[in-house]
Amino acid sequence: MAAGLVARRLVQAAAALLVVLLVVFACLLATGDPVDLLAPPEASERDKALLRRAYGLDQPVVYQFAAFVWRAARGDFGRSLFSDRPALRLVSERLPASLELALASTLIAVVVGVPLGIVAAMRRATVVDQLVIAVALLGQSVASFWLALMLILLFAVSLHWLPVSGRDGWASLLLPALALSFWLLALLARLTRSEMLEVLDQDYIRTARAKGMGTAAVVVRHGLRNALIPLVTVTGVSLGWQLGGAVVIETVFAWPGLGTTLLEAVLRRDYPVVLAGVAVLSAVFVVINLLVDLLYVYIDPRIRVGAA
Amino acid sequence: MMARIASIVIALALEATWTHAAPARPPQWTVVISEKTGGGDALSEYGTNSQYYLIPHVVEPLVRIELLPNERSWGIVPVLAEKWSFPDPRTFVVELRRGIKFQNGEELTAEHVKAAYDAFVFPEKPGRRGVVLKALGKAEIAGKHTIRWSLPKPDLSVLAAASHLLVPPMARHTMTREQFEARPIGTGPYRATAWPVDGTVQLEAWDGYRGGKPFPEKLTFRHVPEPSTRVFELIAGTAQVATAIPIESLAMVQANPKLEVVSLTGGSALSYVINLFKATPPFRDKRVRQAMNYAVDRAAIVKTILGGRGAAMSAPLWPGWLGASDEIRGYPYDPDKARALLKEAGHPNGFGFRWTVTQGVFVKDVEVAQAVSSQLTRVGIKATVQPAERARILAERNEGEYDVTELIWTMYWHPAILLHFTLNASFPDAKLTPKWGPLPPELARARRLMSDAAEATTVEAMQRAYAALNQLMHEEAFWLFVHTVDSLWGVQKDIAWRPYPAAFPASDDYWHRTGRKAPESPTVPSVPK
Numbered sequence: 001m002a003a004g005l006v007a008r009r010l011v012q013a014a015a016a017l018l019v020v021l022l023v024v025f026a027c028l029l030a031t032g033d034p035v036d037l038l039a040p041p042e043a044s045e046r047d048k049a050l051l052r053r054a055y056g057l058d059q060p061v062v063y064q065f066a067a068f069v070w071r072a073a074r075g076d077f078g079r080s081l082f083s084d085r086p087a088l089r090l091v092s093e094r095l096p097a098s099l100e101l102a103l104a105s106t107l108i109a110v111v112v113g114v115p116l117g118i119v120a121a122m123r124r125a126t127v128v129d130q131l132v133i134a135v136a137l138l139g140q141s142v143a144s145f146w147l148a149l150m151l152i153l154l155f156a157v158s159l160h161w162l163p164v165s166g167r168d169g170w171a172s173l174l175l176p177a178l179a180l181s182f183w184l185l186a187l188l189a190r191l192t193r194s195e196m197l198e199v200l201d202q203d204y205i206r207t208a209r210a211k212g213m214g215t216a217a218v219v220v221r222h223g224l225r226n227a228l229i230p231l232v233t234v235t236g237v238s239l240g241w242q243l244g245g246a247v248v249i250e251t252v253f254a255w256p257g258l259g260t261t262l263l264e265a266v267l268r269r270d271y272p273v274v275l276a277g278v279a280v281l282s283a284v285f286v287v288i289n290l291l292v293d294l295l296y297v298y299i300d301p302r303i304r305v306g307a308a
Numbered sequence: 309m310m311a312r313i314a315s316i317v318i319a320l321a322l323e324a325t326w327t328h329a330a331p332a333r334p335p336q337w338t339v340v341i342s343e344k345t346g347g348g349d350a351l352s353e354y355g356t357n358s359q360y361y362l363i364p365h366v367v368e369p370l371v372r373i374e375l376l377p378n379e380r381s382w383g384i385v386p387v388l389a390e391k392w393s394f395p396d397p398r399t400f401v402v403e404l405r406r407g408i409k410f411q412n413g414e415e416l417t418a419e420h421v422k423a424a425y426d427a428f429v430f431p432e433k434p435g436r437r438g439v440v441l442k443a444l445g446k447a448e449i450a451g452k453h454t455i456r457w458s459l460p461k462p463d464l465s466v467l468a469a470a471s472h473l474l475v476p477p478m479a480r481h482t483m484t485r486e487q488f489e490a491r492p493i494g495t496g497p498y499r500a501t502a503w504p505v506d507g508t509v510q511l512e513a514w515d516g517y518r519g520g521k522p523f524p525e526k527l528t529f530r531h532v533p534e535p536s537t538r539v540f541e542l543i544a545g546t547a548q549v550a551t552a553i554p555i556e557s558l559a560m561v562q563a564n565p566k567l568e569v570v571s572l573t574g575g576s577a578l579s580y581v582i583n584l585f586k587a588t589p590p591f592r593d594k595r596v597r598q599a600m601n602y603a604v605d606r607a608a609i610v611k612t613i614l615g616g617r618g619a620a621m622s623a624p625l626w627p628g629w630l631g632a633s634d635e636i637r638g639y640p641y642d643p644d645k646a647r648a649l650l651k652e653a654g655h656p657n658g659f660g661f662r663w664t665v666t667q668g669v670f671v672k673d674v675e676v677a678q679a680v681s682s683q684l685t686r687v688g689i690k691a692t693v694q695p696a697e698r699a700r701i702l703a704e705r706n707e708g709e710y711d712v713t714e715l716i717w718t719m720y721w722h723p724a725i726l727l728h729f730t731l732n733a734s735f736p737d738a739k740l741t742p743k744w745g746p747l748p749p750e751l752a753r754a755r756r757l758m759s760d761a762a763e764a765t766t767v768e769a770m771q772r773a774y775a776a777l778n779q780l781m782h783e784e785a786f787w788l789f790v791h792t793v794d795s796l797w798g799v800q801k802d803i804a805w806r807p808y809p810a811a812f813p814a815s816d817d818y819w820h821r822t823g824r825k826a827p828e829s830p831t832v833p834s835v836p837k
Binding site for chain 2: 054
């Protein structure tokens with residue numbers, strides 16, 4: 001059954017990917033001719049025509065898209081218009097840094113945010129609860145740009161504990177991961193709190209307590225497990241977003257990730273890199289969604305695989 | 309015995325005193341730069357300007373554009389070339405220096421230059437350097453150390469183009485580009501120890517450099533796009549030099565006793581090209597364009613928005629450029645005169661126009677545009693400022709579909725490229741004439757002067773032609789002239805680094821390389837008074 005789910009999801013993903021690529025391709029075309037940016041100011045019309053021919057930009061649009069899809073299906077996304085390097089390689093070189101950052105920040109958010117939410121729910125209407133709510137509010141309202149700079153100022157400039165920027169070992173990962181995690185951490189804390197408040201009022205929790213189970217066992221085994229579905233959903237979506245959307249954090253920390261590479265490619269109309277990036281990110285999203293679906297089944301066996 | 313001990317004690321004391329007076333400069337510098345590092349191979353394009361100032365540390369050009377040793381003006385300085393000549397207006401001959409070795413042991417010959425030239429000019433996809441270099445025409449080897457170009461037309465500006473001709477060893481042509489760009493080889497003062505594409509570049513001083521070992525011993529370049537982070541790298545002591553320091557961070561750098569702000573005056577400039585073709589808005593009328601120039605308070609903009617790190621300008625070329633003149637009197641801030649000129653031109657109530665500018669691409673681009681717009685409003689001219697993506701601005705310019713559009717350019721000495729871009733590419737006649745009538749006569753005059761400059765047979769004649777063109781563009785108010793802005797670096801004081809006035813200043817101690825003493829003042833003028 002799980003294999004069927006995976007197969008179905010993959011077929012859906014392939015169709016979705018094709019549509020996404022078509023939309024992105026059309027949007028890029030609408031922004032104008034990449035040769036305007038590619039050619040130096042002193043380039044003649046002949047130079048520009050040569051460039052268009054070299055990159056196949058002189059072909060009809062439909063042909064360009066069809067040729068792209070045909071090549072992409074065989075793993076060839078063409079070459080960057082600016083660096084003339086294989087687009088897929090450019091993207092895949094950046095993917096590990098993005099994965100590293102996204103996973104680390106998600107881990108921090110889950111490890112800190114979920115327990116905070118549980119504690120707040122268990123200590124409802126106390127100072128602890130208010131503190132957690134305040135932290136969550138701050139986490140969701142503070143600008144990541146500002147937070148990142150403050151973290152650098154404190155831990156790198158004043159205390160000299162961590163490097164200011166760059167990607168050079170685990171120490172350089174901490175600050176960007178922390179800065180990136182704060183929003184998700186706050187969201188998870190709030191979500192966990194509200195879900196737990198709902199779950200902790202259920203009859204089966206009272207029953208578990210009446211059976212003499214310890215608080216930790218009640219909270220984790222009966223409470224948290226039943227509150228996990230929305231948390232997993234949010235975490236999965238956020239993880240996907242962080243892979244390509246952490247542009248601000250990547251910029252502040254000079255982190256060589258996918259977000260800045262894609263943004264730059266969009267601004268330069270570097271079609272092959274944008275399309276390769278979108279394809280890779282879409283594929284990662286599909287995998288994450290698939291894992292989330294499978295996790296649902298594990299967390300709540302009442303959910304059948306076919307219905308997931 | 310006592311005398312010997314005493315002399316040792318005195319010697320040690322003297323050494324300690326000397327060390328105290330002149331602390332050693334750190335031999336390893338990290339430079340955090342605002343643009344991606346690209347790859348180490350000039351033959352492949354990465355669309356990043358950093359390639360223009362990083363690669364020449366390793367792979368040198370034939371000539372360089374910089375402040376001449378007499379420190380009175382900018383010009384062409386030989387690097388791999390020893391001398392050059394134009395035996396006739398269509399022939400350009402370069403004699404190479406003898407005995408120059410590449411870092412892999414090859415000896416520089418004309419063959420290297422021809423191979424590099426052909427690789428730049430005749431690739432399948434023309435690159436940025438190739439487009440400039442092709443003005444040189446056909447290259448021929450005329451001797452072991454002599455190379456001759458047959459120019460397609462008489463053109464002295466090929467001297468400037470030769471600054472783009474970086475020469476790798478013959479080994480480059482048997483290596484894949486990936487191999488070469490990861491470990492470029494040249495004749496330059498530094499050897500590359502690591503050059504991952506767009507990654508951290510590591511260079512070390514080359515013992516075999518003909519001018520002696522450069523300083524510092526190690527140079528590392530890291531791309532840090534966020535300006536605040538570059539400043540933090542300086543304050544944390546993890547970088548020695550930070551490029552493109554934002555105006556708002558200058559106070560923070562200056563407040564730190566270990567740091568200083570180093571500047572090169574007139575590094576780049578901002579103005580606005582007016583679409584001279586258009587009768588609506590009434591830009592065909594010189595009085596209208598002049599009114600716009602009189603309406604702008606440049607001094608206030610430089611003082612308040614740029615923190616004094618710039619200068620007002622009223623002509624395309626400023627000191628350092630070929631054809632610049634101190635004699636051009638600027639447009640003073642005179643709103644009454646602006647109103648009078650508008651009235652005289654038949655627009656007593658002003659007019660409106662659309663104005664595209666970039667956002668965050670150039671120093672304070674939007675802030676300056678808003679200030680200029682507000683000053684224009686005071687004389688009745690209503691400018692609708694539209695921040696736009698750079699790509700869109702370029703596309704509009706190529707189509708002639710603009711009223712007023714932003715122009716940013718950097719110091720380069722030879723104005724051919726700048727003027728071609730603004731007098732030809734910005735006015736696509738074929739598209740504009742059907743809508744707006746024939747070429748405006750002042751633009752035709754400007755193009756004639758540009759042709760005169762291109763056909764000049766001496767640098768002096770070329771200078772005169774550009775000076776006349778500069779004067780014409782000022783008088784006819786071709787642009788809404790605004791300001792120059794200094795190039796700014798944040799620097800650790802203990803490295804005592806000063807930029808050498810050049811089109812692409814080197815990041816090592818270039819003053820030391822030229823055997824001259826760097827200025828003590830952190831403000832380095834493009835051209836010393």
